[in-house]
Amino acid sequence: MLPTNISALRVIFSDPQVAAVGLTLQAALGQGADTRAYDVPSSGTAGGAFYGAGTSGTARIVVDERRGVIVGATFTGTDVADWLQAATITMVSETPVELLWQAVPVFPTRSEIWLKLLERREAGLAGAAPQFPPSARPLDAQPSRPRRGQEPLATAQR
Numbered sequence: 001m002l003p004t005n006i007s008a009l010r011v012i013f014s015d016p017q018v019a020a021v022g023l024t025l026q027a028a029l030g031q032g033a034d035t036r037a038y039d040v041p042s043s044g045t046a047g048g049a050f051y052g053a054g055t056s057g058t059a060r061i062v063v064d065e066r067r068g069v070i071v072g073a074t075f076t077g078t079d080v081a082d083w084l085q086a087a088t089i090t091m092v093s094e095t096p097v098e099l100l101w102q103a104v105p106v107f108p109t110r111s112e113i114w115l116k117l118l119e120r121r122e123a124g125l126a127g128a129a130p131q132f133p134p135s136a137r138p139l140d141a142q143p144s145r146p147r148r149g150q151e152p153l154a155t156a157q158r
Contacts, residue, residue, distance in 0.1 A: 009088060011081045016057050019081045021088050022072035025062050034066040038124055040116040042077035046108030051078045059083070059113050063121060068096045075113075083113060097121065 012018040028035040042048065042057030057077020064071045073087035090100065100118055105111040 009084050016077045017080050018076050019084050020074040021084050022091050023062055024072055024074065028062050028064065028071055033064050035062055035064050035071065036124065037062050038117055038120045040113065040120050042075055042080055042113065044116050045110055045112035047110040047112055059117060061117050063097055068098060069094050070097060086114065
């Protein structure tokens with residue numbers, strides 16, 4: 001049975017591309033879910049250098065923190081539509097975010113974006129401010145805030 005919060009994949013084939021699947025942060029919050037968004041620059045991987053240094057764009061996952069699963073993903077940037085399949089598989093299978101640490105991306109590829117998103121989530125849960133290069137802009141101006149009482153994830157748990 002498919003999760004009820006999965007919506008159709010959406011891609012705008014422009015330059016830069018806009019690609020999304022699942023819920024936006026606002027939609028998830030509107031449903032009363034305990035969700036947070038985590039943003040990283042879509043060019044923030046070694047593989048991103050193949051598309052040019054500082055290529056603009058943002059990758060975002062929306063995580064239902066109560067259930068520990070991704071409920072939405074949005075990507076902007078050069079050729080980001082290819083990331084939708086991995087996001088969709090993760091959401092449809094309701095793979096726990098912590099289990100995604102076991103899916104090590106190949107280096108240097110743009111698939112490292114998933115590692116960057118997991119690292120951003122871990123930093124966000126620990127209360128760290130997002131780190132963006134000057135040329136990157138998050139999808140919204142509000143950084144995600146850690147929940148009260150949330151403990152940092154231990155590296156050994158990965």
